[in-house]
Each structure stands twice: as C-alpha cells, then as structure tokens.
Amino acid sequence: MPTNLQVAQRVHAIEPFRVMEMVKAAGEMKRSGIDVISMSVGEPDFTAPDVVAHAAMEAIRAGSTQYTDSLGLRELREAISGHYAAVHGLDIDARRIVVTAGASAGLLLACAALVADGDEVLMPDPCYPCNRHFVSAFGGKPVLVPSPAEDRYQLSAAHVEEHWNARTSGVLVASPSNPTGTSMTPSQLREVLAAVRTRGGFAIIDEIYQGLSYDHAPVSALALDPDAITVNSFSKYFSMTGWRLGWLVVPEALVATFEKLAQNLFICAPTVAQQAALACFTPEALAIYEERRREFQRRRDYLVPALRALGFQVPVMPDGAFYVYADISALPHAASGDSTAFAWSVLHDAHVAIVPGDDFGFAAPARHVRFSYATRFERIEEAVARLARVLRA
Incomplete structure (x- = not known):
C-alpha cells in the first residue's frame, strides 16, 4: 500500500481479535499431524439439518x-x-x-x-x-x-x-x-x-x-x-x-x-x-435442534464439575451458550497469573486449544480462560484427561 495513504482514525480504536492467533497456531499443529482438540472457537460442531x-x-x-x-x-x-x-x-x-x-x-x-x-x-x-x-x-x-x-x-x-x-x-x-x-x-x-x-x-x-x-x-x-x-x-x-x-x-x-x-x-x-x-x-428441524440443545447441556454438566475438580474456579454455573469462563488463579501451573501464557502452554503441552481472557475486556483477564464445549463429548473427555496429566505433572 502506498505510504502516503492514511488509515481512518476509527480503525485505531479497534483491537485485533487475539484469539485468532491461537486458532491459527492450532491449525498449523493439526496440519503437521498433531491431534489438537479445539475448545476455542464459538461454533457449534453441528451443521444445518x-x-x-x-x-x-x-x-x-x-x-x-x-x-x-x-x-x-x-x-x-x-x-x-x-x-x-x-x-x-x-x-x-x-x-x-x-x-x-x-x-x-x-x-x-x-x-x-x-x-x-x-x-x-x-x-x-x-x-x-x-x-x-x-x-x-x-x-x-x-x-x-x-x-x-x-x-x-x-x-x-x-x-x-x-x-x-x-x-x-x-x-x-x-x-x-x-x-x-x-x-x-x-x-x-x-x-x-x-x-x-x-x-x-x-x-x-x-x-x-x-x-x-x-x-x-x-x-x-x-x-x-x-x-x-x-x-x-x-x-x-x-x-x-x-x-x-x-x-x-x-x-x-x-x-x-x-x-x-x-x-x-x-x-x-x-x-x-x-x-x-x-x-x-418445521417440526422436523425443531426436534433436531432440541436434541442438540440437550446434548450441549450434557457436555456442560460434565465439563464444569471436571474443570472444578482440576482446580479451575467456576463461581457461576453457565446456564446458556456453550462456554465456561474459568479462573486459573488457584492452579499451580498458572502461578504467573498470565492466562495468555497458560493458554499457550496448554496448547503446546496438552494439545488442547482454549482462549485467554484478554480478548474479552479489562476486568482481570489474566486470571481467566474460556472453554468452548461446542465439540464432541468424547473429545471433551479426552481434553479433560490431557489437562489432568499436564496440570498434575
């Protein structure tokens, strides 16, 4: 782009979507043959009926x-x-x-x-x-x-x-x-x-x-x-x-x-x-959507207690969507209080992709990570097992 072109001032108020760097890195690991479990992107694993x-x-x-x-x-x-x-x-x-x-x-x-x-x-x-x-x-x-x-x-x-x-x-x-x-x-x-x-x-x-x-x-x-x-x-x-x-x-x-x-x-x-x-x-589609909603609830009901058992703090049970916002401050593995460093270590050591809190605001983002349970139940179970091995190491 010619150097004399100036970007509009409003653009400077918009920060990068940092989670996408995590998504890109996870994608590169997958392409190299590493089995990465994605719990980062907020996208249902189901597609249109x-x-x-x-x-x-x-x-x-x-x-x-x-x-x-x-x-x-x-x-x-x-x-x-x-x-x-x-x-x-x-x-x-x-x-x-x-x-x-x-x-x-x-x-x-x-x-x-x-x-x-x-x-x-x-x-x-x-x-x-x-x-x-x-x-x-x-x-x-x-x-x-x-x-x-x-x-x-x-x-x-x-x-x-x-x-x-x-x-x-x-x-x-x-x-x-x-x-x-x-x-x-x-x-x-x-x-x-x-x-x-x-x-x-x-x-x-x-x-x-x-x-x-x-x-x-x-x-x-x-x-x-x-x-x-x-x-x-x-x-x-x-x-x-x-x-x-x-x-x-x-x-x-x-x-x-x-x-x-x-x-x-x-x-x-x-x-x-x-x-x-x-x-x-249509009744046919709505029946499928309700079945999927119950499946998301099953995943939540497994994941939240499992994370709490590993030492993550989840003070409020999420009652909707497919996210868990978890406090890492009590984890020895996250003693630095840096959720970005913690998320990268989880990606590289456990091959589980999660999202650090710094995209979501300024109220203690370094203490929080987001898990998305928009992935298969069996993969969530495997992700918890991997996290347990890393956190207990």
Whole structure:
C-alpha cells in the first residue's frame, strides 16, 4: 500500500481479535499431524439439518436467488414472529423484524442507527469483543463496567446508575453471554431496562444464544420492554454459522430507519440462506435442534464439575451458550497469573486449544480462560484427561 495513504482514525480504536492467533497456531499443529482438540472457537460442531440444506438446494434449483426486500423475506419474518409466539408467548408484529446478514450485521445496523459521535455505551466486562468495536466503528465510546461473578458477569441496574452521565446514550448487553455462558436473571434484566428507560436511553440486547438455555426457560427482553432492540441469529441454536443470517426486532417507530440503513449498507441478507431458514421452523428441524440443545447441556454438566475438580474456579454455573469462563488463579501451573501464557502452554503441552481472557475486556483477564464445549463429548473427555496429566505433572 502506498505510504502516503492514511488509515481512518476509527480503525485505531479497534483491537485485533487475539484469539485468532491461537486458532491459527492450532491449525498449523493439526496440519503437521498433531491431534489438537479445539475448545476455542464459538461454533457449534453441528451443521444445518438435512431439511434446511435441502431447502437451500431447492431455492437454487428454482432460481429463488435474487435480492429480497431489505427487511427480509416476508415469509421468513412471519415465521420468526411465529417462533416468538411459540417459544415466548409474545405477539411480535412481523413488520418489526429485520432480517440481517448475521447478528453482526444486526449489531452494526443498531449502532449505525443509535450511536452518535462521542456517545458512551455501557456494557459488562467481560463481554464479546466485537460488541465494543461495533460501537467504536460509529464514533461511540464503549464503557466496559467490571461485572463480577456476584452479578453473573452481567450489567446491573446499580452499574447503570453509577456510570450513566450526560454523554451516555444506552447499553449493549448479551444474555446468555459470550464468554461466560451466563444469562441475566429476569429481575436483573427488568431492572436494567427500567433504569435505561428512565434515562431516555436505548437498550440493545444480544439474544443470539437464547435458544441454548439449559436451566430455565429463556426470557426475551421484548417481554419486559417493547422498546428494547433485540438481536438474534441462525448461527448458534440453528447451527447455520457460515450462512450469515440473523435478525433484529426493533420498535415500530424505527423500522423505516433500519430499512434505510439496510438498503444502503447491505441491500439484503443472503437470499438462499433466507429461503433455507424457512425450514428451521418445521417440526422436523425443531426436534433436531432440541436434541442438540440437550446434548450441549450434557457436555456442560460434565465439563464444569471436571474443570472444578482440576482446580479451575467456576463461581457461576453457565446456564446458556456453550462456554465456561474459568479462573486459573488457584492452579499451580498458572502461578504467573498470565492466562495468555497458560493458554499457550496448554496448547503446546496438552494439545488442547482454549482462549485467554484478554480478548474479552479489562476486568482481570489474566486470571481467566474460556472453554468452548461446542465439540464432541468424547473429545471433551479426552481434553479433560490431557489437562489432568499436564496440570498434575
């Protein structure tokens, strides 16, 4: 690139996604013949069920591959509306649903619509790193609020009251969360939404892991505040990561704003993925998804006690997603208190790929690592056995 070209200033506020270095190293080890167990990437090991894949192929054969409405296929928006009725008992008008090119595009649209230059947006620490970068990309300032285990690693109304100021415009939270796998309790979510509403701010709630809830029925923010903006995805519960399809539910007064942005920024979400997603809501597909959800729960119920037995501290049982956020500070092997060094040593000594905490915020990241149990049960058992050998050496 010519040396006289300057990168836009906003780029400097976006940090590298450091976990990808770990993923690259694990990939190189695999290519050299080493058996590496991946517990790093947040991607289901399941793929789209056959009924969904067949729907995509039928759409291609029928030539149903041209642009859709920028808000998404009408039939898909109606199917999503029906899903809210079936799962949450909510009557969500399909006109309020915006189909997006993955949840990432949904979060970008939400930040483009609501975040102005200099606006501060509160979010918990730890949290998914891209969420704060979406805010930065539109000139906002993400304010990460240390959210300890006592708060389920989630933002609380007390946090909102303490950190809200004249520059604060809203909050962005995820429930269940990446990297912790913890959800906000209904009362916690209700109180946060009320605190934001009282101050005239916006609430963006990332609900992409809600389908993967294990200990209780999930509660959507839409049941507590009709003006909340929720983000969801076909990637996690519906096992369609590479299909790049998600959706938003927005207040009716903002539909035209989101439509204008979607028209200009994306035109529409991938048409074949939208056609295929219609099959996600068939009884055949839903039965498969529920079976997979129970399998994820089985993995969690094995992994958390196993990690605790090895000396990892997991103070809050993750109730959703497929992550465990574990404190390594009590492990002799991690006496340096450096989760990055610990993760690299685990990769090289145990051939198990995990993620250090430094991608997820600034609240004690060196004490924490994230395990993903989005891999086969037998591989998780083998990973625990390898960790035991290394940690006891």
